[in-house]
Amino acid sequence: MKETKSTCPYCGVGCGVIIESQGDQITGVRGDPDHPANFGRLCTKGSTLHLTATAEVTRQTRLLHPLLRDQAGMAPYRISWDSALGIATDRFARTIAEHGPDAVGFYISGQLLTEDYYVFNKLAKGLIGTNNVDTNSRLCMSSAVAGYKMTLGADAPPNCYDDVNHADCIFIVGSNTAWAHPILFRRIEDAKRARPDMKIIFCDPRRTDTAEIADLYLPLQPGTDVMLFHGLLHIMLWEGWVKPDYITAHTNGFDALKARVRECTPELVAQTCGLKREDLFTAAKWFATSASTLSLYCQGLNQSSSGTAKNAALINLHLATAQIGKPGAGPFSLTGQPNAMGGREVGGLANLLSAHRDLANPAHRAEVAALWGVPSVPEKPGKTAVEMFQAAADGEIKALWIACTNPAQSMPDQSTVRRALERAEFVVVQEAFLTTATCDYADLLLPATTWGEKTGTVTNSERRISRVRPAVAAPGGTRHDWVIAVEFARGLEARLRPGAPTLFPYDTADATAGAEAVWNEHRESTRGRDLDITGLSYPVLEQAPQQWPLPAGASTGKARLYEDGVFPTADGKARFADVAYQPLAEPRESRYPFSLTTGRLRDHWHGMSRTGTLGRLFGHVPEPTVQMHPQDMDRRKLAEGDLVHVTSKRGSIVLPVQASDEIGLSQAFIAMHWGGEYLSGCSSTGARLAGVNAITTSAYCPTSKQPELKHAAVKILKA
Ligand code: SF4
Structure with missing residues (x-):
């Protein structure tokens, strides 16, 4: 039996795990007693990780080979990697040539590793020349x-x-x-x-x-x-x-x-x-x-x-x-996701650049362009998550590349998101799991590796960077996310900058060496910045996870910041924010008299593509419900288990009602995890099952552009 130290792929606590494996099969998992995030402990999700990677689960859920769909609604069929990358390159190159670089968009994920994130960001901003690269971390942090x-x-x-x-x-x-x-x-x-x-x-x-x-x-x-x-x-x-x-x-x-x-x-x-x-x-x-x-x-x-x-x-x-x-x-x-922090560090959002640089700052753009060896980084802000799907629904973005995330369930206001996925001329979905709702909308499906197979780094909520290590070989025809991005980028380079040296000189044949080369380039981009990790090489990380900053010459990272009272501002002082209280985007009112909030359950993760494969994780909460205060149920003559329509201005879903004294009067709660195959209901278009995000709002914070997933005004009526 082999033992491999890695991290849990679920939440931002970032617990260390020891993966047990025999040959190409993961056989067990336990908490890493030496990891400072958890000292050996794991929760129900982390301690059952190995059961989500059995041969049977892999056979039933994994995307193992590239698939092409000729027409919406038709079954996709298997093609070779060469064909898949060739088709992707052709379609993106043609879209860029005909409509400009801002006609394409990349929607990536806080589940990706930092190396994956870095390459996607460089691909969009450095090679293609668009800042249309955003991530589900937009919905999170x-x-x-x-x-x-x-x-x-x-x-x-x-x-x-x-x-x-x-x-x-x-x-x-x-x-x-x-x-x-x-x-x-x-x-x-x-x-x-x-x-x-x-x-x-x-x-x-x-x-x-x-x-x-x-x-x-x-x-x-x-x-x-x-x-x-x-x-x-x-x-x-x-x-x-x-x-x-x-x-x-x-x-x-x-x-x-x-x-x-x-x-x-x-x-x-x-x-x-x-x-x-x-x-x-x-x-x-x-x-x-x-x-x-x-x-x-x-x-x-x-x-x-x-x-x-x-x-x-x-x-x-x-x-x-x-x-x-x-x-x-x-x-x-x-942090919600395991590597939302890493994505922020490499600037993998539509308004950020590498190492906490700002897109709006000309000096920062020039620094990043010099680091990447490109003439410039585009100035125009990219589309953030909600904006990107709205632009695709409006026909402005014509080609979408979605990696390691499931917007056809997780984005608010699903009718707009699904319209976007249907209207886009070409949709690539790079995924480990074939079971996500977004796969249904893909023209091209590219199979990616996942937990237990990948190599790279993640950063948890406390700025601690850990090595993620593979316990088993990549199954089937899957490839690492950063490798897929690099191979696509090289194909595109031949069209966009023929004859020029590649911007992606990483060894895709040797995953660890290649990932380390990406990491070293990212490290160098942090030199002199607040998150300087020039001292944090893979060999240093082999010894133990470390918090940033850890500049060259330092022996350990910094446990806490601002102990000297000096802040990273022009005059070293922090700034009080004179912000006004603003009411909710969609307050409850007589026609929609309930405040609907959404949230996590203890034993599930996101859209359940992994945790939904285990019956035991449904023991805690077996089915989706809408929770209401008992008095609200009495007033509406609702009994426990009655089916109700939960309806907002955007759509309606049907769920059993459950009395809960956790909820205040005129409030309701639905867990975020169920969608598609698990939840009865439909989007306002009546097209497909969409889960709770059929009814949430895409109204967002004007500064962060993060949508208000925590509140929508709804009515609740007996079905
Ligand atoms: Fe730790 Fe979060 Fe994984 Fe649970 S889900 S083991 S708390 S990282």
Whole structure:
């Protein structure tokens, strides 16, 4: 039996695993006791990974050879890799020649490894000359990125998991940590057991399992987070709990924010947020006066039409109370996906460039062009996720390349997304699993490797970079994601820059050497930047996972940032964000009287292409339901299990109703995981089964462009 150290491919905790294998079969998995993210622990998802990679599951679910579909609706048929890459090259080259580089788009994934991400970004921005490369991380972390940059000057989560062990107060907001980041939650439980005096405040419209550990639960109304944070600052100011010395020495912009929060009185905040006045005082006191306060937050803040403002308003509290830059204190965004961070680091979003450079900055564009050896990087911002599919639906983007993600289930407002996939003239889907809804729309399917087969790196929520290693050989005709991107790029180069030396000189025959060459190029791009990892070679990573920055000459990464009170801004000071409270994009009203929110379950991941293969993972929650408050069910004469239509302005789905006291009055909850084959219902076009995103809204934050997946106004009627 062989043992291989790698990481779990599910959430941003980034747990280390040891994969057991015999020949080409993965036979077991256990937590890596030496990995600092989990010290040997795994949750239900991680500990069953090997069962999702059996020969039988592979046979039933994996895409193992390139497939071509001649016409929409027809069954695809097998073709060779040479033919597949030739067809892809022809179609993209023709589209670029006829309509320009912005007529193509790449939609990639926080499930990809950093090396995959790097190559796709260079392919789009460096070779083709379009910034139309975005990722499902847009649906996950882009508000956190924008919030950090607006206030602290860089997209750098300042904390580490060990801060849980130093915090005297933990403020969990917009995160069901118990289910979405289970191994981090085990640390919080351990810390609370060891230090019962530590205060935990939990703030969320739903009273989830995370509330069980809280000393104070704040059941705020959906979308009112900015009002709450401004209200807490109002109380802190009134009570003299802010830290004027820190504010003067290390920040700018406090006076404007002070003027703004003056009107956020406890009465107004209590009424707007649906909270008790005395609870606001308790929360403000614990946050401001504890020796160290750590905020943990996730999609409840990010997936919002005011996601950037929510992130920034929370960070304001940390700056005003000097709860940052010391053990156990700081604003710590929890990453949803395993490598959303790595994607941010290589600039794999439509508005970013490598190593935290900004597309809007001419000097940054010139630096990246020089690094890549191309004349320029295009200035025009690319289309972000929602914009990209809207542009395809409008006929503006004509060729789409989708890698390692399932937009035909995961994007909001499915009727628009599916119209886009139908209207696009050529759709490539690069996937490990043939079972995703997006595969139905592909003209060309390219089989990719997945967990247990890939080599490269990922970065978890605490900026820790780990090596991902293959335990078994790539099955069938699958290839690594970065290899597919490189082989396509080389074909395109022959058309776009004939005779020029390749921009992609990586060894695709030797996966580890090739991935290492990509990594080294990425490392070099970080030189002198806030995330400098010039000292973090593969051999260094072989010793242990490391946090960034880790510049050449350093022996270890940085556990926490801003301990010296210096921020990566022009004058070294952080900036208070004077952001206004904005109501929800689609408030509930008489015709749509329920606030629908969405979220994860404990034992499933995304669209269930992997976890849905295991019967045992349905033991916790066996079927999709819409959860409602018992009083709302009584008023509508609904009994447990009754089928109901859940309808928004965009579509309708049918589900059994379930009573839940986790939910407030006039609220409803549907898990995000079910779609397509699992869920009864249809999009507003009546075309295909679409899951909960048949009814969610694509309204997005104007700064981060992250859509408001956490709230849609719906009506619920007996079917
Ligand atoms: Fe995997 Fe996240 Fe569970 Fe860790 S907590 S085992 S990374 S799903």
